[in-house]
Amino acid sequence: MSTSNSTSTVASARDLLSDGGRRARLRRLRHFKDLLTRFLVSGAGYGVVISLALIFVFLFAEVMPLLRNASIESPTSYTVPGSDAPTRFIAMERYREAAVRFADDGTVSFFDPTDGRHLQQQVIDFEGGGVVSFASAEPRTGIAAYGLDNGRLALVRHEYDLSYPDDVRLVTPKLTFPVGDPVITIDEEGQPLNVIAVQRGDRGIGIVAYTADGRLLLTRFTSRRSLMTGETEFVPSQYELPAPPAAPTRILIDITMRNLLIGDAQGFLHIYDITDPEQAVLRDSRRVIQGDLASVTTLEYLLGTVSVIVGGSDGSVAQYFLVRDEDNIGRITRIREFQQHPGAITTIFPEYSRKGFAVGDAAGQVGVHYGTSASTLLQKQVSDNPIENIAVAPRNNGLMWTDGTGQIHYAEMWNRHPESSWKALWNKVWYEGRSQRDYVWQSSSATDEFEPKFSLVPLSVGTLKAAFYAMLFAMPLAIFGAIYTAYFMSPKMRGFVKPTIEVMEALPTVILGFLAGLWMAPFVENHLPAVFSILVLMPLFMLTTAWLWSNLPQAFRSTIPPGWEAAILIPVVLFTGWLCVTMSPLIEVWFFDGSMRQWFTDVGITYDQRNALVVGVAMGFAVIPTIFSIAEDAVFNVPKHLTQGSLALGATPWQTVIGVVLLTASPGIFSAVMIGFGRAVGETMIVLMATGNSPVVNFNIFEGMRTLSANIAVEMPEAAVGSTHYRLLFLAALVLFGFTFILNTIAEVVRQRLRAKYSSL
C-alpha cells in the first residue's frame, strides 16, 4: 500500500517536471545568476580595495608636485624686434601674449614672447639727450626710466589693456608717461645721471640719481588729485642727499620711500634713511661681497621691497634685509645665500607675486631661486655668452633672456611650488621683518606682498601636545578602569558599566568640543583651584574610604559582596567633586589673593582660557572608551587557569593582577593605547573648538595649540586649488593618514598575535 503510494507520488512529480528544453533554460538561467552574483560580489570586493588604494594614491598625487623643482621647456629664439641697439630691459605681460623690450636708443618694442612676432613699436623722444643709465621699478608697476647725459630723465610705463571682443581675449600694449611729461629735469646743473633708481609706492614716485660730479639727488613726485579737473597730478619735490662714500654701482629705493640702498664697487652696501629727505642719514654700511676685486654687480629688491638680493662679481647670490638691533636701528643683515654661480651675476629679476627671483650670470647660466625656502630651483647653462637681461612672466610660467647675440630667448617654465622645501617646512626660517629665525605657520594675509610662512613644526608640536595631554588624562583612567572592570568587578555591574562607557565612543566629538569650549573652559578658568584639588583629593578620599571600609565590622561588609567597590566609590567621587568646586573660591581667597588666574599672570605663566588642559580632558574623554574597550577585552580574555593557578599558589589578587594578568595582557593594553593615540592625533572638532587654534611651539599646559587636523579644517575651504598652501594641507592629511594607518596596523598585528597566544595557552 505504502509502496504504491510513494511510487505514484514520484510519477506525478515527474509529470510535474517541465520538459528537457525548459529545464535546460532554467539551468542556464541559474548558472547565469550564479555568475552574475559572483561578478557583483567580486566587483564590490575589488571596489573596496580600489577605493582604499585610491585614497592613498590621490592624496599622494596631490602632494607630489611639491617635490618637483622648476624646469624650463621648449626654448625658442628669435631676432630682437625693433632697433639693433643693446637691450636695456625686458618684461612680459600677464597672459604672455605680449612682451616689451627697452633698447638703449629709446626704442620700446612690443612683441609676442612665444614667437617674436612684432606687435608695436614706439620711440621715446629724449629731446636731445643721450642715454647713460637705466632703471626699473618693481616689475608689477611697469615703470622704467632712462637717465640722460644732460641731467634729465625719461620716465615711462608699459601697460596692457585687456578687452574681449567676440569673447576672445585681446591684449593691447601701450606706453604711458606716469607723470605727464616724458622727459623731466632731475639735475638743474645738467650733469649726466650716471646711476639712477626709480620706485613707485603708495605715496607717489621716487627717483634717485647719482650725477657724474658725485651728487646724490632725490626727486619725489607726490600724487594729488586736482580739485578743479578731478585728474591726478604729480607735484615734484627735490632734495640733495649726502654723497655716498664711493661711487655707487647700483641704487635702490623701497616702496615706502624710507630706505635708500646703495651698492658700490668695493663690495659694500649702504643704507640711507630718507624718511625725512631733508635730514637723510647713512644708517649702516656693510661689506657684502668679500675679496679684493669683488664688487656688487647687481642689486634687486624682492616683491614688497623688504629683502634685497645682492649679486656679486664672484657669482655669489645672497639675500639681505634690515634687522633691528638692541638700539632699534635697522642693520643690514645677511639672511641666506643661494647656490653660487660660475660667473659674475649680471642681472636679477624678481617675481611679480612671490618672493622668488631669476638671475643670469656672465658664464651664460640662468638660475631660478626662492627667498623664503632658500632653494635654488633651477640652474642651467643656456648660452656661451654672458646673460644680459632676464625676465620672469608675471604668473611664473615663462622665462625670457638675452645674451648679447642679438637674439631673444624664451622658454616655458614650470615653477609652481618653490615655497616648500624640506628646510622651509621643518627648520627655523628667518622671515622678513622678524628679528630672528623661527618656526611660524601663517598661510595667508591681506596684503599682496605677504610672505607665506609654512613651517610644519608648530602644527606637529601642537598635534603631539594635544595627543600627549589627552593620553595623560585618558590612559590611567581607561587602563585602570579596564583592569578593574575585567578582573575585579562583579559580572552584574560589569554588564552595566561596560556598555555605558563603550556607548560614549559613538558620542559625536562636536558635542564634546562644544562642551569643552563653551562650558568647561570658562568653568576651569573660574575654578582653577578645584581642578588641582580634585587631582590631589580624589585618590586620597578614595583610599580613606577604602580604609574606613576595611575597618567596618565584617557583618556589615558582607552585605555588599566584593566587586562593588566602584559603586561604593561613586558617592565619594561626587562628594569630592562637589567639595572641591564649592571650596574653590575660598581657596582662591585664602591662598591666591582672590584670583588664581591673576596669580598665574603674576608668576609669569601664560594662561589662555581655551588651553591644553581643557583639550586634554575633553579629548581624553573621547579616547577613554576606545582604550577601555580594547584593554578590557585583553584583560578579560586572559585564560582563567593562569590566574587561578597564581591564586592557588598563595598570591593575593593584587599580586596576581600585577604578576600574571598585566604581564599576559600587556600587548593588548599596548595596542589599546596605540589605537587611542591614533584617535587623539587625528581628532579635529574637539581641538578646533576647545583651543584658540594659535600655532605656538611649546608644551605649556595653560596655552592652546593648533593641530594638523584643525588646521586643515580651518584653512582648506579657503586654500586656492593647486596652490602650495593647498598641497601642503594635502600633505598634512597624508601624514595623518599614514601615521594613523601605521599605528593601527601595529596595534592590529599585536592584537592578533595576542589572540593566537591566548588560544594556545
Place this chain on the structure above:
Amino acid sequence: MRKWFKSGDPWIWLIGGAVSVSVVMVVGLLLLIGARGLGHFWQPPIVEATHTVDGEERVILGTIRSAETVTAQAVREAGIEVPEGQELVTRYLFHLGNRDVTGRDFEWFVSDLLSEFRYPENAIMLERQEWGNFFGYLVAVKEDGEVVAEGEAAFEELNQRLKRSTALVEETVRMERYDIGRINFLIEQERLAERRAELDDSLSDDERARMTAQSMAEVARLNEEYQELHAELLELRARARRDSLVALTADGEERTISLSQVVRATRANTMSVGDKMVEYGSRLWGFMSGYPREANTEGGIFPAIFGTVMMVIIMSIVVTPFGVLAAIYLREYAKQGPVTKIVRISVNNLAGVPSIVFGVFGLGFFVYFLGGNIDQLFYPEALPAPTFGSPGLIWASLTLALLTLPVVIVSTEEGLTRIPKAMREGSLALGATKAETLWKVIVPVSTPAMMTGLILAVARAAGEVAPLMLVGVVKLAPNLPVDGQFPFIHLERRIMHLGFHIYDVGFQSPNAEAARPLVYATALVLVGLILVLNLTAIAIRNRLREKYKSESD
C-alpha cells in the same frame, strides 16, 4: 595599616575609583546635556528687582539665566563695589532682553546690590522675529493705532490677535519661500536654457533665435507672475502689521511693537504648571519644526535635521550594498590567505583614519575632480558658477559612505562568521548554486548583522562634522535639498547639519550667550538620535548572538 597596604586592597579600590570617575563623567555629561537642552523650553518666572549702585536705583526685569559664587576680588576687579570684608559674592546672570533698547541682553548683577525679587503679574515676555526677547509690562493693544484693549483685558486680546497675525506672517513666509522661490528657480532655469542654446553648436541660427525668444517670453511671463505675487505679499504684510501692542520697559520707557514682529507672548508669572507644560510642548515643537532666525541663534533647527537625515539616507543607499557585498566577497568568495588578511586589516584600519582625511580626499577627488568634470560635461551653461563642482549633498554623502564603509564591512563579516557551517553546506548539498545559497540562506540569516552595521554607520555619519565642513555643509541653506521643483531632489545643494549647526552657532555666532541654550538643545537632539541608534544596534547584535549561541548548541 601597613599590612593593609601590603594586601593590595587599597590599589584595587584605587583602580575601582577609575571606573567610578569614568562612569560619573559619562553619566554627568549626558545629564548636563539633557538638563540644559530640555530646560531651554521651560518658561522661567520673570523676575523684577531693584539694582542700587551708589544710591542710584535701577529696576531690572528679566529671567535668571544662571547664578554663581565668585570671589569678591574678581568682582572688584571688574569695577563693581562690594562691601569691604566680604570675601565671596553671589551673582546672577539676567536675561534682560530688549536688545533694541539697551544694546545688550545679558547682564551680571551682584546679589548684594539687588533688592528682594518680585514677580509682577503683568510682566510679559515677547519672543520676537528680530532683536531677541522683549521684557516689559503690557499696557494696551491697538488696532491701526486705536486702542482696543487696556489693563487686565489686554493680554487676552493680545493672544487672540496674535493668532491672527501669526497666521498672516506664516502665510507671507510660505509665499516667499515657495511661490517666489519657485519663480526665481524657473527664471534661473530659463537663463540657463538660453545659455545652453548659445553654447550648442549643432543648432542653426534660426533655431537658436527661436529658443532664445521662447526663453525671453517665458521670463517675461514669470516676471509678470512675480509682480502679482509681490503685490499680494505686500498686502499680506500690511494686514499682518495692523495690530500692535504698547508695553512699558523696566526703565519706564513706552514701546510700541507690531504684532507681526511677535512670535509668542507669555505672562510667565501667572502661568500654572499646566500652562507651562503646554507652552513647553509648543516651544519644543517650534524648535524641531521651525526654520532658524537671527543668524541661527533663534528659531528652529528643522533644516538641519532634514539635511542630516537626507545625507544619511543617501549615504546608506550607497554604503549598504557596497559594504555588504564587499563583506560577502571577503568571507564567502575570496580565497582566505595573506592577501585577504591584508585587505581585512586595511579595511579595519580605515576605521581609525582621522575623519578629516576623508574630508580632504572628498574635497579634492569628489568635489574638484569628479564634480569639476561633471560640470564641464553636463553643465557648461552654468559655468563658471559651479553646479556639482562645489561642495554639496551628494559629495557629503559619498565621503561619509567611504568613511563608514569599514563599519558596515566589519559588522557584516562578523555576522557571516557566526552562521553555522552546516547551513551553508546543507544548502549546497541540496543542489543549490552558490548564488542561491547566498541569497536564499546566508543573506536572510545575516540580515540583522547587516542592519547592525548600517545602524552603526548611520550613527557614526550623523555625528561626523569635520569632513562635512569641507565637502557639503553650510551655515544657512536658503533651500532644502528636496522641494517641488524638478528634479525634486537637488543633490548638488549644500545642506545644513546638526553637528555643524552646533559648531557654527556655538562658536561663530555674534551673540553667543543668547545662542547657548539653543546649542544645548541641538546637542541634545543629536546625542539622543545617536544614542538611540547605537542602543538599537547593540540590542540587535545581542539578540543575534543569543540566537546563534542557542542554535549552535
